[in-house]
Amino acid sequence: MRVKDVIFPLLAVGFVFVGFGDRFLPAPLSTASASTREQLNGFLKGMFRGFSTYNRYHKTEEMIRQAEQAERKK
Numbered sequence: 001m002r003v004k005d006v007i008f009p010l011l012a013v014g015f016v017f018v019g020f021g022d023r024f025l026p027a028p029l030s031t032a033s034a035s036t037r038e039q040l041n042g043f044l045k046g047m048f049r050g051f052s053t054y055n056r057y058h059k060t061e062e063m064i065r066q067a068e069q070a071e072r073k074k
Contacts, residue, residue: 017025018040021033055061 017033018037022030022037025033
């Protein structure tokens with residue numbers, strides 16, 4: 001049996017286990033599925049924590065702050 005023939009079914013079973021396993025599996029496996037999903041979510045959030053979101057109004061907000069500071073100085 002080739003490796004390519006095994007990869008897709010294993011990935012499909014893994015996705016179903018992580019995504020929906022806590023809804024239909026018995027008790028020890030359902031808690032494992034839920035905890036695995038929570039750990040994956042935490043890992044992925046941690047990977048992308050350093051990225052800042054795009055603020056399209058950044059320049060406008062900066063200009064407003066500068067104008068307010070100029071008004072306070074007068």
